[in-house]
Amino acid sequence: MRTAGIDIGSRTIKLVVVENGQIIHSAITDTTHDPLEQCKRLMDHVSFDKILATGYGRHFFETHFDAPTVTEIKAFARGAKALFPECRTILDIGGQDTKAIALDEKGNVSKFEMNDRCAAGTGMFLEVIAKTLGYDLDEFGKEALKADGNIQINSMCTVFAQSEVTSLLARRQKREDIARGIHLAILNRTLSLLKRVSTEPDIVFAGGVAKNPCLRLLLIDTLGYEVKVPQNPQMVGAYGAAIIAREIY
Amino acid sequence: MDFNVPETKPLVDDQFVGEPAKRALNYIQSKREQGHPVVGIYCGYAPMEIIRAMGAGVAVLCAFSNKTIIAGEVHLPSNLCPLIKSSYGFITTDTCPFYGFSDVVVAETTCDGKKKMFELIRHLKPIHVMDLPQLPDEQEAEANWSAMIKKLKTFLEKHLGRQATDRDIETAIKDTNRKNRIMNAIFDFAACKPPVINWKEIYDLTFLAVPAPTTDIDKLLQESLNKLEQRVKNGIYYGKKGSPRVLVTGCPVAGDATKVFNIIEQAGGVIVAIDNCTGMKGFMGEIEEDTGNPIAAISRRYLKIPCACMTPNLRRLAEMDKWIERFKPDAIIDVVLHACHGYNVESYKVMKHAKDKHIPFLKIETDYSTTDVGQIRTRVEALFETLSRM
Numbered sequence: 001m002r003t004a005g006i007d008i009g010s011r012t013i014k015l016v017v018v019e020n021g022q023i024i025h026s027a028i029t030d031t032t033h034d035p036l037e038q039c040k041r042l043m044d045h046v047s048f049d050k051i052l053a054t055g056y057g058r059h060f061f062e063t064h065f066d067a068p069t070v071t072e073i074k075a076f077a078r079g080a081k082a083l084f085p086e087c088r089t090i091l092d093i094g095g096q097d098t099k100a101i102a103l104d105e106k107g108n109v110s111k112f113e114m115n116d117r118c119a120a121g122t123g124m125f126l127e128v129i130a131k132t133l134g135y136d137l138d139e140f141g142k143e144a145l146k147a148d149g150n151i152q153i154n155s156m157c158t159v160f161a162q163s164e165v166t167s168l169l170a171r172r173q174k175r176e177d178i179a180r181g182i183h184l185a186i187l188n189r190t191l192s193l194l195k196r197v198s199t200e201p202d203i204v205f206a207g208g209v210a211k212n213p214c215l216r217l218l219l220i221d222t223l224g225y226e227v228k229v230p231q232n233p234q235m236v237g238a239y240g241a242a243i244i245a246r247e248i249y
Numbered sequence: 250m251d252f253n254v255p256e257t258k259p260l261v262d263d264q265f266v267g268e269p270a271k272r273a274l275n276y277i278q279s280k281r282e283q284g285h286p287v288v289g290i291y292c293g294y295a296p297m298e299i300i301r302a303m304g305a306g307v308a309v310l311c312a313f314s315n316k317t318i319i320a321g322e323v324h325l326p327s328n329l330c331p332l333i334k335s336s337y338g339f340i341t342t343d344t345c346p347f348y349g350f351s352d353v354v355v356a357e358t359t360c361d362g363k364k365k366m367f368e369l370i371r372h373l374k375p376i377h378v379m380d381l382p383q384l385p386d387e388q389e390a391e392a393n394w395s396a397m398i399k400k401l402k403t404f405l406e407k408h409l410g411r412q413a414t415d416r417d418i419e420t421a422i423k424d425t426n427r428k429n430r431i432m433n434a435i436f437d438f439a440a441c442k443p444p445v446i447n448w449k450e451i452y453d454l455t456f457l458a459v460p461a462p463t464t465d466i467d468k469l470l471q472e473s474l475n476k477l478e479q480r481v482k483n484g485i486y487y488g489k490k491g492s493p494r495v496l497v498t499g500c501p502v503a504g505d506a507t508k509v510f511n512i513i514e515q516a517g518g519v520i521v522a523i524d525n526c527t528g529m530k531g532f533m534g535e536i537e538e539d540t541g542n543p544i545a546a547i548s549r550r551y552l553k554i555p556c557a558c559m560t561p562n563l564r565r566l567a568e569m570d571k572w573i574e575r576f577k578p579d580a581i582i583d584v585v586l587h588a589c590h591g592y593n594v595e596s597y598k599v600m601k602h603a604k605d606k607h608i609p610f611l612k613i614e615t616d617y618s619t620t621d622v623g624q625i626r627t628r629v630e631a632l633f634e635t636l637s638r639m
Binding site: 056059070071072073074108109110112114116117 | 621623624626627628630631634635
């Protein structure tokens with residue numbers, strides 16, 4: 001049986017198809033203003049027997065396609081555990097939200113916390129600041145790693161941090177140093193969320209922001225141990241949803 | 250979420266179905282028309298027996314409407330409990346009928362926000378602020394609160410032109426105790442598996458039972474009890490067998506804040522216990538009768554209310570154990586209103602306590618707006634997902 005998981009986020013929609021425990025298809029697209037159309041496009045010409053939805057838009061998908069749903073919490077828990085069997089903590093930093101999930105020995109969710117009222121420290125924050133500094137999002141993390149100095153960024157609000165960055169640039173501060181300061185600010189915020197939930201290894205770092213090499217390194221340095229980053233960190237939720245779909249059918 | 254027999258009529262089947270505040274307002278209006286003065290209150294610590302002993306009606310002034318928040322924020326900071334902002338906003342826009350009906354207002358020093366808000370309304374109507382002891386287990390607390398209750402009595406006698414003897418107060422005490430017993434008999438139907446009463450029906454009764462003496466609502470309560478017994482006989486229950494049973498605790502939840510209750514039901518849960526001032530909390534306990542010192546008896550009883558404004562408030566967790574045993578919840582949801590530091594800090598203790606009891610726990614911090622409905626739903630659904638282990 002082929003099962004699919006679709007993770008409808010606020011910025012991106014992810015689709016994963018699983019058969020016999022293997023991922024046979026995976027795709028991502030922007031949510032845009034018309035998520036219904038984007039879902040249809042993503043699923044076009046992709047064959048699967050059953051589909052299960054997760055993410056912010058899961059209930060709207062449920063209404064249109066008569067599919068069952070699970071929350072991102074459960075989907076990420078299942079996906080991360082399947083990828084990394086020793087997983088006890090999941091940190092997911094997405095486009096507009098952050099979540100931390102603690103798993104018990106059996107892989108069941110024991111505790112979770114979400115921050116989805118403020119985009120500070122999320123992918124959106126990185127995008128806005130990268131642009132202000134004149135970087136591509138992909139190079140932002142790499143450039144931050146080159147810094148030898150460090151500048152403390154005081155604003156955590158995306159809008160005010162942008163103003164702060166602009167005035168730092170005007171004062172001729174180095175771009176890489178500012179970039180590093182921004183990454184440190186995200187790290188601190190992330191750590192405080194993580195400490196409230198769990199820092200027990202293995203920690204799986206998922207979500208689009210896990211692709212950022214500077215954040216990964218800062219996280220490992222501060223924790224003192226490795227964090228596991230999946231090859232496609234954005235797809236963990238959709239993957240988990242596909243696995244759950246297999247389990248319920 | 251519905252009864253297994255969808256045609257089941259609500260317990261209180263009048264023109265105010267689903268609008269407990271309007272029903273309460275209608276009741277207070279009728280008291281006023283009968284010539285009774287009305288005392289506005291802001292809190293579960295207000296000594297109702299003194300007020301009732303004077304034959305005055307009670308109007309609860311705590312507001313739960315998002316509409317008046319903007320008006321409240323003209324003078325009050327936005328980083329403040331929505332209950333305070335909403336209540337204040339009603340007053341400044343002169344749109345609160347409860348406040349309008351009140352001849353005087355009784356307030357207590359419960360939380361910072363309320364305490365300071367009272368200062369801003371002093372000039373509008375006579376207001377009597379009582380100094381509530383916040384270390385209720387200290388030796389002096391009972392005597393201090395008794396002194397405050399006596400002062401309240403003097404204030405009311407002066408402003409309402411009425412007297413209350415010890416005998417009147419003792420009668421009011423017995424009335425309260427009787428009411429609490431009947432209300433608890435009704436709450437027992439929420440403890441059934443599955444529950445036989447839903448949260449809206451509980452509110453229809455509690456919103457009346459707070460202001461009204463038993464003598465005014467006895468018939469209604471008895472009829473409700475009979476209907477509930479009939480439901481059990483006819484095999485009628487609320488929700489589905491196996492719906493997650495939720496104990497809600499924390500800050501007052503009413504009006505626009507009941508979005509949390511609606512979300513819990515949308516996610517498949519049923520509310521079996523409401524450990525909030527707007528719900529069952531105020532009816533848990535009796536005042537000692539015929540002690541010869543009714544004010545001291547009242548003082549002792551009220552100081553036992555486990556609000557987070559009290560410290561160390563160990564009673565909250567001790568009471569919660571009783572609630573857990575009685576209502577057998579599958580999950581505990583702690584609702585904390587924005588900027589309520591008392592309940593917010595205390596939530597950590599509730600979380601640890603729930604963990605010790607192996608009961609899944611969720612804290613929801615929210616206000617009266619609808620912007621976080623999606624986020625709350627995700628959290629509640631995730632909480633329920635942890636109940637069914639795969």
